[in-house]
Every structure is written in structure tokens, then in C-alpha cells.
Amino acid sequence: MRLVILIIFCSLFFTSSLQAELNFAISSMISPDETFYLYKDFGKYIEGKIGKKVNPIFRRNYSEVNKLIETGRVDFASICTGALIYLDNKRYVILGVPVVNGKSAYKSFIIVNKKSNIEKLSDLKGKVFAFTDRLSNSGYIYPRYLILKEVGVKPDVFFKKIFFTNSHDKSIYLVNIGLIDGAAVDSLVFDFIEHHEPEKIKNVKIIHKSEDFLAPPFVASAYLSKDLRNKIQNVLLTMHKDSKGKKILEKLKIDKFVEPDYNLLKKVLIMKNYLTKLGYEE
Structure with a gap:
């Protein structure tokens, strides 16, 4: 044996x-x-x-x-x-x-079009917003946590319409051309595009930056x-x-x-557990 x-x-x-x-x-x-x-x-x-x-x-x-x-x-x-x-x-x-x-960290950016009158998170109420992926921290977990903490309602109630783009650069593109009002994106992707192709963010402004995550x-x-x-x-x-x-x-x-x-990862786990506890985790 x-x-x-x-x-x-x-x-x-x-x-x-x-x-x-x-x-x-x-x-x-x-x-x-x-x-x-x-x-x-x-x-x-x-x-x-x-x-x-x-x-x-x-x-x-x-x-x-x-x-x-x-x-x-x-x-x-x-x-x-x-x-x-x-x-x-x-x-x-x-x-x-x-x-x-x-x-060894990054942030979640909430971005909007410069031509809009949107200056803060609450101004996005009733607007069209893009997330990236349901497992994305910067593009989904964090912004939902932020909205629930600061506004006290679920995103599908807060926003007029929600899209999932599947990539951060696409979210940035849609905000840049004014097709959507706002989006939550990865700071590393935003900074990379800003460095290599600044014309792709020329109409974009950041209205919120998260704390650091892993x-x-x-x-x-x-x-x-x-x-x-x-x-x-x-x-x-x-x-x-x-x-x-x-x-x-x-x-x-x-x-x-x-x-x-792992302390930077723990922050993401805390947010996920918060969403789960409130019954908003998908």
C-alpha cells in the first residue's frame, strides 16, 4: 500500500x-x-x-x-x-x-467628464455610471462600499443606469467622450493612460480618490x-x-x-464583509 x-x-x-x-x-x-x-x-x-x-x-x-x-x-x-x-x-x-x-498599492478613482457640473459623489445621483467587473475592487467593490457609506443607498437606486465595461480603459474612454457621466477605475490604469496617451483623458477629471489597496x-x-x-x-x-x-x-x-x-489586502476584505453583512454582496 x-x-x-x-x-x-x-x-x-x-x-x-x-x-x-x-x-x-x-x-x-x-x-x-x-x-x-x-x-x-x-x-x-x-x-x-x-x-x-x-x-x-x-x-x-x-x-x-x-x-x-x-x-x-x-x-x-x-x-x-x-x-x-x-x-x-x-x-x-x-x-x-x-x-x-x-x-505596491493602488487606488480607486471616481471619474467624470470635465464638461459636466459634477464635482462630488452626491452630484452623481440620477446619473449614468460604469463599473468594470463584479470581482473588481477599484471598479466595483470599493465604489459600492463608498456609496453605501456616504449616501446610504444601493448603487442601482442611486444611479439612473449602470453599465459593466469589463475593462478600466473602456470606462475611461466612455467618460472621456461624454457617453456616460461617471465611472470607477483603477488608478494604475488611469496613470498609465495619462502617461502614454494623455489625449484619452483630456476630458476627464477625478472627483474622488480612495485609500491605498494591495x-x-x-x-x-x-x-x-x-x-x-x-x-x-x-x-x-x-x-x-x-x-x-x-x-x-x-x-x-x-x-x-x-x-x-497583507494589511493592504485586509482593507478589501473588510469592505467585502461589510457589503455581505448588509446583504448587498453578489
């Missing part, structure tokens, strides 16, 4: 360790085409460092990426912070989080062998020390990767 168990264990270990290819999922916080362009070289870099082919997989819906991680259909992934707290914590390991402008993490599926998890993590945490890796990070506007500050 012990021999059978040993054979099964060894089979699973070596199958995982010797797998020829790895699947890398990327939650599309921005449009899929832009995501592919930005992360193409990133995937190739990891591929070269660990000696295994890396297949990028893109999904618009954050819950789809979560399912891929939990079932082991992807080996590692870049996910939204909000999506992380919906993952079964026995099915993943955090490999690292990005540091941008010296901080930056969107990179995670590995628990099905991936510990050896490969450690190798990928080492690549992430050291790539800023490598000239090629540093160049790729600069393209992504990332300083480096570090281990997570």
Missing part, C-alpha cells in the same frame, strides 16, 4: 515538474489587444528564464480567470485584487505584487509544483536586477515585484 502511494506521489510530482508548457492567465483590466501587446514580452522573459514555453491566456471576465486558477487549468496568473478575495485560499499562492512609483497580484495555482512556483517567483522578484527584465518592467511602468503587504 505504501509503495502504491509513493508511486502515485512521485508520478504527480514529476508530471508537474517536467511539464513542457505553462499557461499564464491575464485578467484584462485593459482591453485584450492592449493587454497582449504589454504582456507579450513579459511572458517570453519568464519562458526564457525557466526554460518552459509559456502560453498566454486572456479573459475579460475576472471570475473566468479565478476558475482557471482553482482548477489548475492555468499555472500562474496576473489578477485583480478584488478577484483574489473570491479565490479559494487553498487553491493559490501569491508570488508577488508590482511596485509602481515606489508603492496592487493587483501575481498568483500561482496550488496545482503547480512547489519547485516551479519558486522558480517563477524568483524570476518576478529579481527581474528588476536584470537589464532585459528591467526594460520589460519599464514598458509596463513597474519598478519591481515584491512580496505582498
Whole structure:
């Protein structure tokens, strides 16, 4: 019996360790085409460092990426912070989080069109508003928490109409052209667009900035062998020390990767639990 168990264990270990290819999922916080362009070289870099082919997989819906991680259909992934707290914590390991402008954190921005007379959150009452994804922290969890705390009503009562755009850049675009009145977006995406394509936010103003939350993490599926998890993590945490890796990070506007500050994640959990307690969690 012990021999059978040993054979099964060894089979699973070596199958995982010797797998020829790895699947890398990327939650599309921005449009899929832009995501592919930005992360193409990133995937190739990891591929070269660990000696295994890396297949990028893109999904618009954050819950789809979560399912891929939990079932082991992807080996590692870049996910939204909000999506992380919906993952079964026995099915993943955090490999690292990005540091941008010296901080491993980001904010939720509430944005509106400059041509509107909207100056504060309460001015959005009866307006058309965009969320990004139901598992997004900056684009859904935080703004709902904010509205319930400050206004005391559910968003579907507060706003005239609500849209889900599936990407932060699309939300920004719709506000910029004046098609919708406001949106909740990721500060990292907003800052990236402001730096690279400022014309895309020329009509946008920020009326609210949240406190800091944990930056969107990179995670590995628990099905991936510990050896490969450690190798990928080492690549992430050291790539800023490598000239090629540093160049790729600069393209992504990332300083480096570090281990997570769980206090920044705890803030998101507190908001989620608050929404659940009030019966507003979906």
C-alpha cells in the first residue's frame, strides 16, 4: 500500500515538474489587444528564464480567470485584487505584487467628464455610471462600499443606469467622450493612460480618490509544483536586477515585484464583509 502511494506521489510530482508548457492567465483590466501587446514580452522573459514555453491566456471576465486558477487549468496568473478575495485560499499562492512609483498599492478613482457640473459623489445621483467587473475592487467593490457609506443607498437606486465595461480603459474612454457621466477605475490604469496617451483623458477629471489597496497580484495555482512556483517567483522578484527584465518592467511602468503587504489586502476584505453583512454582496 505504501509503495502504491509513493508511486502515485512521485508520478504527480514529476508530471508537474517536467511539464513542457505553462499557461499564464491575464485578467484584462485593459482591453485584450492592449493587454497582449504589454504582456507579450513579459511572458517570453519568464519562458526564457525557466526554460518552459509559456502560453498566454486572456479573459475579460475576472471570475473566468479565478476558475482557471482553482482548477489548475492555468499555472500562474496576473489578477485583480478584488478577484483574489473570491479565490479559494487553498487553491493559490501569491508570488508577488508590482511596485509602481515606489508603492505596491493602488487606488480607486471616481471619474467624470470635465464638461459636466459634477464635482462630488452626491452630484452623481440620477446619473449614468460604469463599473468594470463584479470581482473588481477599484471598479466595483470599493465604489459600492463608498456609496453605501456616504449616501446610504444601493448603487442601482442611486444611479439612473449602470453599465459593466469589463475593462478600466473602456470606462475611461466612455467618460472621456461624454457617453456616460461617471465611472470607477483603477488608478494604475488611469496613470498609465495619462502617461502614454494623455489625449484619452483630456476630458476627464477625478472627483474622488480612495485609500491605498494591495496592487493587483501575481498568483500561482496550488496545482503547480512547489519547485516551479519558486522558480517563477524568483524570476518576478529579481527581474528588476536584470537589464532585459528591467526594460520589460519599464514598458509596463513597474519598478519591481515584491512580496505582498497583507494589511493592504485586509482593507478589501473588510469592505467585502461589510457589503455581505448588509446583504448587498453578489
